[in-house]
Amino acid sequence: MFERPDAGERAILVHLNLQVGQEDLDELKELTKSAGAQPLHVVTGSRHRPDPKYFVGTGKVDEIKSAIEANQAEIVIFNHPLSPSQERNLEKALEVRVVDRNGLILDIFAQRAQTFEGKLQVELAQLKHLSTRLIRGWTHLERQKGGIGLRGPGETQLETDRRLLAVRIKQIQQRLEKVEKQRHQGRSKRKKAEIPTVSLVGYTNAGKSTLFNTLTGADIYAADQLFATLDPTLRQLPLGNGGEIILADTVGFIRHLPHELVAAFRSTLQEASEADLLLHVIDAAAEDRDETIFHVNQVLNDIDAGKIPQLKVFNKIDLLEEVEHRIDYDAEGKPFSVWISAQNGTGCDLLQRALSELFAGSKVIRTCHLPARQAGFKAKLFGLARIIDETIDEHGDSVLTIEIDKKHLGLLKDVSVEELH
Numbered sequence: 001m002f003e004r005p006d007a008g009e010r011a012i013l014v015h016l017n018l019q020v021g022q023e024d025l026d027e028l029k030e031l032t033k034s035a036g037a038q039p040l041h042v043v044t045g046s047r048h049r050p051d052p053k054y055f056v057g058t059g060k061v062d063e064i065k066s067a068i069e070a071n072q073a074e075i076v077i078f079n080h081p082l083s084p085s086q087e088r089n090l091e092k093a094l095e096v097r098v099v100d101r102n103g104l105i106l107d108i109f110a111q112r113a114q115t116f117e118g119k120l121q122v123e124l125a126q127l128k129h130l131s132t133r134l135i136r137g138w139t140h141l142e143r144q145k146g147g148i149g150l151r152g153p154g155e156t157q158l159e160t161d162r163r164l165l166a167v168r169i170k171q172i173q174q175r176l177e178k179v180e181k182q183r184h185q186g187r188s189k190r191k192k193a194e195i196p197t198v199s200l201v202g203y204t205n206a207g208k209s210t211l212f213n214t215l216t217g218a219d220i221y222a223a224d225q226l227f228a229t230l231d232p233t234l235r236q237l238p239l240g241n242g243g244e245i246i247l248a249d250t251v252g253f254i255r256h257l258p259h260e261l262v263a264a265f266r267s268t269l270q271e272a273s274e275a276d277l278l279l280h281v282i283d284a285a286a287e288d289r290d291e292t293i294f295h296v297n298q299v300l301n302d303i304d305a306g307k308i309p310q311l312k313v314f315n316k317i318d319l320l321e322e323v324e325h326r327i328d329y330d331a332e333g334k335p336f337s338v339w340i341s342a343q344n345g346t347g348c349d350l351l352q353r354a355l356s357e358l359f360a361g362s363k364v365i366r367t368c369h370l371p372a373r374q375a376g377f378k379a380k381l382f383g384l385a386r387i388i389d390e391t392i393d394e395h396g397d398s399v400l401t402i403e404i405d406k407k408h409l410g411l412l413k414d415v416s417v418e419e420l421h
Helices: 025-034 058-071 084-094 101-112 116-131 134-141 155-192 208-216 259-264 266-273 289-302 348-360 372-384 406-412
Strands: 010-017 038-046 075-078 097-099 197-202 233-238 244-249 277-283 310-315 326-329 335-339 363-370 386-392 398-405 416-419
Touching (some): 010 025, 010 058, 025 038, 025 101, 038 058, 058 084, 097 101, 101 116, 116 155, 197 208, 197 289, 208 244, 208 277, 208 310, 208 348, 310 348, 363 372, 363 406, 372 398, 372 406, 398 406
Parallel strands (some): 010 038, 010 075, 075 097, 197 277, 277 310, 310 335
Antiparallel strands (some): 233 244, 326 335, 363 398, 386 398
16 A cells, blocks of 8 residues: 655755756756755766666665655655656655656646636646656555455546546646637737737746836736746837837746646747747856756747747846946847846846837838828828828828838828838
8 A cells, every 4th residue: 555645845855967868956956945845955876877666776765765864854856857656666665755857847837827827737737747647646546455345446446536637637728728719819919900029038037027027117026036937927018119019928948848838838838939029038147058048949949939039138247247238239230139137227228229129120211191081091000100290281181201111011002102211
Protein backbone atom coordinates (compact mmCIF):
# COMPACT_ATOMS: atom_id res chain seq x y z
CA MET A 1 0.00 0.00 0.00
CA PHE A 2 1.34 3.46 -0.94
CA GLU A 3 0.00 6.74 0.39
CA ARG A 4 1.57 9.97 -0.86
CA PRO A 5 3.35 11.98 1.86
CA ASP A 6 2.10 15.43 2.74
CA ALA A 7 4.00 18.33 1.20
CA GLY A 8 5.71 21.09 3.17
CA GLU A 9 7.82 24.18 2.71
CA ARG A 10 11.24 22.96 3.93
CA ALA A 11 12.94 21.78 0.76
CA ILE A 12 15.98 19.81 -0.35
CA LEU A 13 17.04 20.66 -3.90
CA VAL A 14 18.58 18.07 -6.24
CA HIS A 15 20.62 19.16 -9.25
CA LEU A 16 22.60 16.87 -11.55
CA ASN A 17 25.07 17.81 -14.24
CA LEU A 18 23.97 15.88 -17.31
CA GLN A 19 25.42 15.81 -20.80
CA VAL A 20 22.13 17.01 -22.34
CA GLY A 21 19.22 19.22 -21.20
CA GLN A 22 21.28 21.07 -18.57
CA GLU A 23 19.26 23.27 -16.22
CA ASP A 24 20.43 26.20 -14.11
CA LEU A 25 20.81 25.75 -10.33
CA ASP A 26 20.29 29.43 -9.49
CA GLU A 27 17.05 29.36 -11.47
CA LEU A 28 15.88 26.35 -9.42
CA LYS A 29 16.51 28.28 -6.20
CA GLU A 30 14.50 31.24 -7.52
CA LEU A 31 11.67 28.96 -8.64
CA THR A 32 11.60 27.31 -5.21
CA LYS A 33 11.39 30.66 -3.42
CA SER A 34 8.73 31.87 -5.86
CA ALA A 35 6.64 28.79 -4.99
CA GLY A 36 6.84 29.72 -1.29
CA ALA A 37 9.25 26.97 -0.26
CA GLN A 38 12.47 27.35 1.73
CA PRO A 39 15.56 25.78 0.12
CA LEU A 40 17.64 24.31 2.96
CA HIS A 41 20.27 22.20 1.21
CA VAL A 42 21.39 21.38 -2.34
CA VAL A 43 22.43 17.88 -3.37
CA THR A 44 24.51 17.91 -6.54
CA GLY A 45 26.07 15.22 -8.70
CA SER A 46 26.98 14.16 -12.22
CA ARG A 47 25.69 11.37 -14.44
CA HIS A 48 26.06 10.45 -18.09
CA ARG A 49 22.38 9.49 -18.19
CA PRO A 50 19.50 9.38 -15.67
CA ASP A 51 18.89 6.18 -13.71
CA PRO A 52 15.63 4.61 -14.95
CA LYS A 53 14.42 3.82 -11.41
CA TYR A 54 15.40 6.84 -9.30
CA PHE A 55 16.85 9.29 -11.88
CA VAL A 56 19.82 9.47 -9.46
CA GLY A 57 21.88 6.50 -8.31
CA THR A 58 21.15 4.52 -5.14
CA GLY A 59 24.10 6.15 -3.38
CA LYS A 60 22.70 9.59 -4.16
CA VAL A 61 19.30 8.48 -2.84
CA ASP A 62 20.97 7.68 0.50
CA GLU A 63 22.69 11.10 0.45
CA ILE A 64 19.34 12.83 -0.16
CA LYS A 65 17.74 10.87 2.68
CA SER A 66 20.53 11.91 5.05
CA ALA A 67 20.03 15.55 4.02
CA ILE A 68 16.29 15.22 4.68
CA GLU A 69 16.91 13.91 8.19
CA ALA A 70 19.62 16.46 8.97
CA ASN A 71 17.49 19.42 7.85
CA GLN A 72 14.06 18.04 8.85
CA ALA A 73 12.96 18.66 5.27
CA GLU A 74 9.42 17.99 4.08
CA ILE A 75 9.83 18.02 0.30
CA VAL A 76 12.49 17.20 -2.30
CA ILE A 77 12.57 19.25 -5.51
CA PHE A 78 14.41 17.95 -8.57
CA ASN A 79 15.75 20.38 -11.15
CA HIS A 80 14.78 17.92 -13.87
CA PRO A 81 11.58 16.39 -15.28
CA LEU A 82 10.88 13.01 -13.66
CA SER A 83 8.81 10.16 -15.03
CA PRO A 84 5.77 9.06 -12.96
CA SER A 85 7.54 5.85 -11.90
CA GLN A 86 10.67 7.76 -10.85
CA GLU A 87 8.58 10.10 -8.68
CA ARG A 88 6.77 7.14 -7.16
CA ASN A 89 9.98 5.21 -6.44
CA LEU A 90 11.68 8.25 -4.93
CA GLU A 91 8.74 8.99 -2.64
CA LYS A 92 8.75 5.41 -1.40
CA ALA A 93 12.49 5.53 -0.71
CA LEU A 94 12.63 9.03 0.80
CA GLU A 95 9.22 9.07 2.54
CA VAL A 96 8.64 12.73 1.66
CA ARG A 97 6.89 14.44 -1.24
CA VAL A 98 8.98 14.60 -4.41
CA VAL A 99 8.32 17.29 -7.04
CA ASP A 100 10.05 17.66 -10.39
CA ARG A 101 10.82 20.90 -12.21
CA ASN A 102 7.61 20.84 -14.26
CA GLY A 103 5.45 20.23 -11.18
CA LEU A 104 7.17 23.12 -9.38
CA ILE A 105 6.45 25.53 -12.24
CA LEU A 106 2.83 24.36 -12.37
CA ASP A 107 2.49 25.08 -8.65
CA ILE A 108 3.79 28.64 -9.16
CA PHE A 109 1.40 29.15 -12.06
CA ALA A 110 -1.49 27.95 -9.90
CA GLN A 111 -0.62 30.61 -7.29
CA ARG A 112 -0.27 33.42 -9.85
CA ALA A 113 -3.35 32.90 -12.05
CA GLN A 114 -5.96 35.59 -11.41
CA THR A 115 -8.25 35.73 -14.43
CA PHE A 116 -10.84 33.14 -15.42
CA GLU A 117 -8.81 32.19 -18.48
CA GLY A 118 -5.56 31.94 -16.55
CA LYS A 119 -7.09 29.65 -13.93
CA LEU A 120 -8.55 27.42 -16.64
CA GLN A 121 -5.18 27.18 -18.39
CA VAL A 122 -3.39 26.28 -15.16
CA GLU A 123 -5.98 23.64 -14.30
CA LEU A 124 -5.71 22.15 -17.77
CA ALA A 125 -1.92 21.90 -17.49
CA GLN A 126 -2.17 20.41 -14.00
CA LEU A 127 -4.74 17.80 -15.04
CA LYS A 128 -2.66 16.75 -18.04
CA HIS A 129 0.36 16.46 -15.75
CA LEU A 130 -1.67 14.52 -13.18
CA SER A 131 -3.23 12.15 -15.72
CA THR A 132 0.15 10.44 -16.23
CA ARG A 133 0.67 10.13 -12.47
CA LEU A 134 -2.78 9.13 -11.30
CA ILE A 135 -1.77 5.58 -10.42
CA ARG A 136 0.77 6.89 -7.92
CA GLY A 137 -1.75 7.87 -5.28
CA TRP A 138 -4.01 4.84 -5.78
CA THR A 139 -1.52 1.95 -5.76
CA HIS A 140 -3.41 0.28 -2.91
CA LEU A 141 -6.42 0.01 -5.25
CA GLU A 142 -4.45 -1.07 -8.29
CA ARG A 143 -5.28 -4.80 -8.12
CA GLN A 144 -8.24 -6.80 -6.94
CA LYS A 145 -7.49 -8.46 -3.61
CA GLY A 146 -8.49 -12.06 -3.18
CA GLY A 147 -10.51 -13.57 -0.38
CA ILE A 148 -13.85 -12.83 1.25
CA GLY A 149 -13.98 -9.35 2.61
CA LEU A 150 -10.80 -8.31 0.78
CA ARG A 151 -12.24 -7.65 -2.67
CA GLY A 152 -12.07 -3.89 -3.19
CA PRO A 153 -13.00 -1.61 -6.04
CA GLY A 154 -9.51 -2.14 -7.47
CA GLU A 155 -9.05 -0.94 -11.01
CA THR A 156 -12.65 0.27 -11.11
CA GLN A 157 -11.63 3.24 -8.94
CA LEU A 158 -8.65 4.00 -11.16
CA GLU A 159 -10.75 3.86 -14.30
CA THR A 160 -13.36 6.12 -12.66
CA ASP A 161 -10.73 8.70 -11.80
CA ARG A 162 -9.22 8.56 -15.28
CA ARG A 163 -12.64 9.01 -16.83
CA LEU A 164 -13.43 11.98 -14.56
CA LEU A 165 -10.10 13.54 -15.47
CA ALA A 166 -10.79 13.07 -19.18
CA VAL A 167 -14.24 14.66 -18.82
CA ARG A 168 -12.86 17.64 -16.89
CA ILE A 169 -10.03 18.16 -19.41
CA LYS A 170 -12.57 18.17 -22.24
CA GLN A 171 -14.76 20.70 -20.40
CA ILE A 172 -11.83 23.06 -19.82
CA GLN A 173 -10.70 22.78 -23.43
CA GLN A 174 -14.22 23.70 -24.61
CA ARG A 175 -14.31 26.74 -22.29
CA LEU A 176 -10.86 27.84 -23.44
CA GLU A 177 -12.00 27.57 -27.05
CA LYS A 178 -14.79 30.07 -26.27
CA VAL A 179 -12.33 32.42 -24.56
CA GLU A 180 -9.98 32.12 -27.54
CA LYS A 181 -12.83 33.06 -29.91
CA GLN A 182 -13.41 36.19 -27.83
CA ARG A 183 -9.69 37.03 -27.94
CA HIS A 184 -9.68 36.44 -31.69
CA GLN A 185 -12.59 38.85 -32.10
CA GLY A 186 -10.71 41.46 -30.07
CA ARG A 187 -7.59 41.04 -32.20
CA SER A 188 -9.68 41.28 -35.38
CA LYS A 189 -11.24 44.55 -34.23
CA ARG A 190 -7.81 45.99 -33.46
CA LYS A 191 -6.52 44.97 -36.89
CA LYS A 192 -9.60 46.44 -38.54
CA ALA A 193 -8.99 49.69 -36.71
CA GLU A 194 -5.36 49.59 -37.92
CA ILE A 195 -3.99 49.79 -34.36
CA PRO A 196 -0.63 47.97 -34.14
CA THR A 197 -0.13 45.47 -31.32
CA VAL A 198 3.19 45.33 -29.47
CA SER A 199 3.85 42.46 -27.06
CA LEU A 200 6.31 42.55 -24.20
CA VAL A 201 8.28 39.31 -24.11
CA GLY A 202 11.39 38.27 -22.27
CA TYR A 203 12.92 36.12 -19.58
CA THR A 204 10.91 36.02 -16.39
CA ASN A 205 11.91 38.72 -13.88
CA ALA A 206 13.47 40.90 -16.60
CA GLY A 207 11.16 43.79 -15.64
CA LYS A 208 8.38 43.50 -18.23
CA SER A 209 5.53 44.33 -15.85
CA THR A 210 7.43 47.25 -14.32
CA LEU A 211 8.03 48.63 -17.82
CA PHE A 212 4.37 48.04 -18.74
CA ASN A 213 3.25 50.01 -15.66
CA THR A 214 5.72 52.83 -16.36
CA LEU A 215 4.65 53.24 -19.98
CA THR A 216 0.88 52.88 -19.57
CA GLY A 217 0.25 54.02 -16.00
CA ALA A 218 -1.30 50.63 -15.24
CA ASP A 219 -1.08 49.00 -11.83
CA ILE A 220 -0.48 45.34 -12.57
CA TYR A 221 1.42 43.25 -10.03
CA ALA A 222 5.21 43.47 -10.32
CA ALA A 223 7.67 41.84 -7.94
CA ASP A 224 11.24 40.55 -7.82
CA GLN A 225 10.25 36.92 -8.32
CA LEU A 226 9.79 34.48 -11.17
CA PHE A 227 6.38 34.48 -12.88
CA ALA A 228 5.10 37.43 -10.85
CA THR A 229 2.71 38.10 -13.74
CA LEU A 230 0.86 35.26 -15.41
CA ASP A 231 -2.25 36.68 -17.04
CA PRO A 232 -1.93 38.89 -20.15
CA THR A 233 -2.86 42.57 -19.84
CA LEU A 234 -3.54 44.97 -22.72
CA ARG A 235 -3.50 48.78 -22.66
CA GLN A 236 -3.52 51.56 -25.25
CA LEU A 237 -0.30 53.56 -25.45
CA PRO A 238 -0.24 56.94 -27.27
CA LEU A 239 2.91 57.64 -29.29
CA GLY A 240 4.61 60.97 -29.86
CA ASN A 241 3.63 61.10 -33.55
CA GLY A 242 -0.06 61.20 -32.73
CA GLY A 243 -0.56 57.51 -33.33
CA GLU A 244 -1.16 54.78 -30.77
CA ILE A 245 -0.44 51.10 -30.17
CA ILE A 246 -1.88 48.31 -28.08
CA LEU A 247 0.74 47.16 -25.57
CA ALA A 248 0.39 43.60 -24.24
CA ASP A 249 2.19 42.19 -21.19
CA THR A 250 2.65 38.39 -21.33
CA VAL A 251 3.99 35.62 -19.12
CA GLY A 252 7.76 35.45 -18.74
CA PHE A 253 9.84 32.69 -20.30
CA ILE A 254 12.45 30.42 -18.73
CA ARG A 255 14.89 27.75 -19.89
CA HIS A 256 13.11 24.75 -21.37
CA LEU A 257 9.58 25.99 -20.68
CA PRO A 258 7.64 22.71 -20.24
CA HIS A 259 5.83 21.67 -23.39
CA GLU A 260 2.55 21.10 -21.56
CA LEU A 261 2.68 24.71 -20.38
CA VAL A 262 3.38 26.01 -23.88
CA ALA A 263 0.42 23.97 -25.14
CA ALA A 264 -1.93 25.03 -22.34
CA PHE A 265 -1.01 28.71 -22.60
CA ARG A 266 -1.00 28.86 -26.39
CA SER A 267 -4.08 31.11 -26.47
CA THR A 268 -2.42 33.57 -24.07
CA LEU A 269 0.88 33.42 -25.93
CA GLN A 270 -0.95 34.20 -29.18
CA GLU A 271 -0.84 37.84 -28.08
CA ALA A 272 2.87 37.50 -28.81
CA SER A 273 2.61 35.28 -31.88
CA GLU A 274 0.14 37.66 -33.61
CA ALA A 275 1.81 40.93 -32.59
CA ASP A 276 3.17 43.43 -35.10
CA LEU A 277 6.29 43.98 -32.99
CA LEU A 278 7.90 42.27 -29.98
CA LEU A 279 9.55 44.32 -27.25
CA HIS A 280 12.17 41.85 -26.06
CA VAL A 281 12.88 43.02 -22.48
CA ILE A 282 16.35 41.96 -21.31
CA ASP A 283 17.95 42.24 -17.87
CA ALA A 284 21.05 44.20 -18.90
CA ALA A 285 22.71 43.54 -15.53
CA ALA A 286 22.31 39.74 -15.65
CA GLU A 287 25.53 37.76 -15.97
CA ASP A 288 23.85 35.24 -18.27
CA ARG A 289 22.22 37.93 -20.43
CA ASP A 290 23.15 36.37 -23.78
CA GLU A 291 21.99 32.95 -22.63
CA THR A 292 18.57 34.24 -21.57
CA ILE A 293 18.18 35.98 -24.94
CA PHE A 294 18.84 32.64 -26.63
CA HIS A 295 16.27 30.79 -24.49
CA VAL A 296 13.59 33.45 -25.07
CA ASN A 297 14.10 33.18 -28.83
CA GLN A 298 13.79 29.39 -28.53
CA VAL A 299 10.37 29.73 -26.87
CA LEU A 300 9.32 32.32 -29.47
CA ASN A 301 10.13 29.78 -32.17
CA ASP A 302 8.04 27.18 -30.30
CA ILE A 303 4.97 29.46 -30.42
CA ASP A 304 5.54 30.49 -34.07
CA ALA A 305 6.63 34.00 -33.14
CA GLY A 306 10.28 33.70 -34.12
CA LYS A 307 9.91 35.73 -37.34
CA ILE A 308 8.11 38.72 -35.81
CA PRO A 309 10.29 41.88 -35.75
CA GLN A 310 11.91 42.63 -32.39
CA LEU A 311 13.03 45.77 -30.61
CA LYS A 312 15.45 44.79 -27.83
CA VAL A 313 14.95 46.71 -24.60
CA PHE A 314 17.95 46.46 -22.28
CA ASN A 315 16.43 47.15 -18.86
CA LYS A 316 17.93 47.76 -15.38
CA ILE A 317 20.81 49.96 -16.60
CA ASP A 318 20.66 51.64 -13.18
CA LEU A 319 22.47 48.53 -11.91
CA LEU A 320 25.34 49.04 -14.36
CA GLU A 321 28.16 51.53 -14.19
CA GLU A 322 28.81 54.03 -16.98
CA VAL A 323 25.88 52.87 -19.13
CA GLU A 324 23.64 55.67 -20.38
CA HIS A 325 20.14 55.46 -21.78
CA ARG A 326 20.26 55.51 -25.57
CA ILE A 327 18.79 54.19 -28.83
CA ASP A 328 20.92 52.00 -31.10
CA TYR A 329 20.24 52.23 -34.85
CA ASP A 330 21.01 49.74 -37.62
CA ALA A 331 22.60 50.51 -41.01
CA GLU A 332 19.19 51.54 -42.42
CA GLY A 333 18.61 54.04 -39.62
CA LYS A 334 15.98 51.94 -37.82
CA PRO A 335 16.04 51.46 -34.04
CA PHE A 336 17.00 47.91 -33.00
CA SER A 337 17.72 48.34 -29.27
CA VAL A 338 17.02 50.80 -26.45
CA TRP A 339 18.80 51.04 -23.08
CA ILE A 340 16.53 52.05 -20.18
CA SER A 341 15.64 51.64 -16.52
CA ALA A 342 11.95 50.90 -16.10
CA GLN A 343 12.24 51.17 -12.31
CA ASN A 344 13.08 54.89 -12.33
CA GLY A 345 11.75 55.71 -15.81
CA THR A 346 15.15 56.59 -17.30
CA GLY A 347 15.09 56.22 -21.08
CA CYS A 348 11.39 55.36 -21.35
CA ASP A 349 10.88 58.50 -23.44
CA LEU A 350 13.53 57.15 -25.83
CA LEU A 351 11.66 53.85 -26.03
CA GLN A 352 8.46 55.66 -27.03
CA ARG A 353 10.43 57.66 -29.59
CA ALA A 354 11.87 54.44 -31.04
CA LEU A 355 8.36 52.98 -31.28
CA SER A 356 7.14 56.14 -33.02
CA GLU A 357 9.97 55.89 -35.53
CA LEU A 358 9.32 52.22 -36.23
CA PHE A 359 5.60 52.69 -36.83
CA ALA A 360 5.94 55.99 -38.69
CA GLY A 361 7.99 54.47 -41.50
CA SER A 362 4.92 53.37 -43.44
CA LYS A 363 3.01 56.66 -43.09
CA VAL A 364 2.97 59.68 -45.40
CA ILE A 365 1.46 63.16 -45.16
CA ARG A 366 -0.96 64.40 -47.82
CA THR A 367 -3.28 67.38 -48.35
CA CYS A 368 -6.74 66.46 -49.71
CA HIS A 369 -9.37 68.75 -51.24
CA LEU A 370 -12.84 67.31 -50.61
CA PRO A 371 -16.02 68.80 -52.07
CA ALA A 372 -18.91 69.18 -49.65
CA ARG A 373 -20.80 66.36 -51.45
CA GLN A 374 -18.11 63.88 -50.33
CA ALA A 375 -19.05 64.06 -46.66
CA GLY A 376 -19.34 60.25 -46.51
CA PHE A 377 -15.79 59.76 -47.80
CA LYS A 378 -14.59 62.41 -45.36
CA ALA A 379 -16.06 60.45 -42.46
CA LYS A 380 -14.31 57.30 -43.73
CA LEU A 381 -11.04 59.22 -43.95
CA PHE A 382 -11.36 60.26 -40.31
CA GLY A 383 -11.41 56.57 -39.38
CA LEU A 384 -8.35 55.63 -41.46
CA ALA A 385 -5.99 58.60 -41.12
CA ARG A 386 -4.74 61.06 -38.52
CA ILE A 387 -6.15 64.51 -39.25
CA ILE A 388 -3.36 67.04 -38.80
CA ASP A 389 -5.29 70.11 -39.96
CA GLU A 390 -8.71 70.93 -41.45
CA THR A 391 -9.94 74.16 -43.06
CA ILE A 392 -13.00 75.14 -45.13
CA ASP A 393 -12.36 77.21 -48.26
CA GLU A 394 -14.63 79.91 -49.79
CA HIS A 395 -16.56 77.24 -51.76
CA GLY A 396 -17.41 75.20 -48.65
CA ASP A 397 -14.98 72.45 -49.58
CA SER A 398 -12.77 70.79 -46.94
CA VAL A 399 -9.00 71.03 -47.12
CA LEU A 400 -7.50 68.27 -44.98
CA THR A 401 -3.87 67.66 -44.05
CA ILE A 402 -3.67 64.01 -43.08
CA GLU A 403 -1.15 61.36 -42.08
CA ILE A 404 -2.10 58.06 -43.71
CA ASP A 405 -0.58 54.63 -44.14
CA LYS A 406 0.87 54.02 -47.61
CA LYS A 407 -1.33 50.96 -48.09
CA HIS A 408 -4.43 53.21 -47.98
CA LEU A 409 -3.23 55.69 -50.61
CA GLY A 410 -5.37 53.94 -53.23
CA LEU A 411 -8.46 55.30 -51.50
CA LEU A 412 -7.41 58.83 -52.44
CA LYS A 413 -7.30 58.21 -56.22
CA ASP A 414 -10.66 59.96 -56.80
CA VAL A 415 -9.88 63.12 -54.82
CA SER A 416 -7.47 66.01 -55.36
CA VAL A 417 -4.30 65.25 -53.41
CA GLU A 418 -1.07 67.17 -52.84
CA GLU A 419 2.07 65.55 -51.47
CA LEU A 420 3.85 67.49 -48.71
CA HIS A 421 7.64 67.45 -48.72
